Amino acid sequence: MAFKPLVFSGVQPTGNLHLGNYLGAIVKFVELQNSHDCIYCVVDMHAITVWQEPTELTRNIREVTAAFLACGIDPKKHIIFNQSQVAEHAELAWVFNCVARLGWLNRMTQFKEKAGKDRENASVGLYAYPNLMAADILVYRATHVPVGEDQKQHLELSRDIAQKFNNDYAKSIQERGFGDAFFPQPEPLIQGPATRVMSLRDGTKKMSKSDASDYSRINLTDDADAIARKVRKAKTDPHPLPVDEKELAARPEADNLVGIYAALNGSTKADVLGEFGGSQFSAFKNALVDLSVAKLGPIGAEMKRLVQDPAHIDAVLADGSARAKLLAAETMNAVKDIVGFVRR
């Protein structure tokens, strides 16, 4: 069966939105709205898989929404909403809890990293997180999912869940006129020079919201001075930038900064090395500061302006949630029929 192309993705409101979230995900969200129908979600139910202080969570939900708007996502042409306002995400996640296998979830590296050594003390929600993520995407029968490299494994699990649901309920799906597949196989969109932005303090560690050092990341709300300080302090190695892109493989910090520059500039690592190959890091960092401030400065300023008006942000989320709910309810009703539940 051919599915209508539809883009879905989400961002957790867990504070400190950073350059990795921007280049790995939000920039792609903005690009895709010109070619596809898009649904962008502030995934607040994912956020509480680890403890969130309630007032902070509310603030962070509004801040991620402000980031979507400040980056240029159009909430009238597309849908921006927060997950907890559309109960069908949780409903479908339960069905998927019964489709996904324990062995599949046991392989998820993000759970292992986030739960750490104290696994017995991690929430059940953190473990089942990928099933909710599959529900987020498939409750809209979305076909394309722009994400950073770190989400690749979860996307593969979403595809496995869709496939198993289609197989387990094949007869019921056929009988209800949905052909041979009710859910599509959602395709990850992981492209470009910055699909995994690394920490500015350690080129082998992902740039992350939860890193204890604020110098490890550029936050979307950082002002020009903070951006300049962080870029100038970013870890590098003692050699000039290489001319040949292949040499970046053994130089993680250089690779990261060149990738960031290329992504911000809409070019490639080869283009950046064409311009800066042979230069010292000091000269390259000056150019990176100028580019980062030019690209991120207006976004941060607009985010700060937007969060001053929470009523406007809440209205955007309410409108988006109402429109998302109509689509999600249609899928959920069909799922209930396919599974054999009795409904009104």
Ligand code: AQP
């Ligand atoms: N460093 C990154 N490089 C590229 N893409 C990234 N993403 C996150 N970090 C990077 C992408 O941003 C989108 C939203 O991420 P999220 O907020 O849902 O969750 P996350 O991956 O848990 O974010 P963090 O910063 O890594 O949080 P913590 O510190 O809690 O682990 C996703 O598409 C993600 O791929």
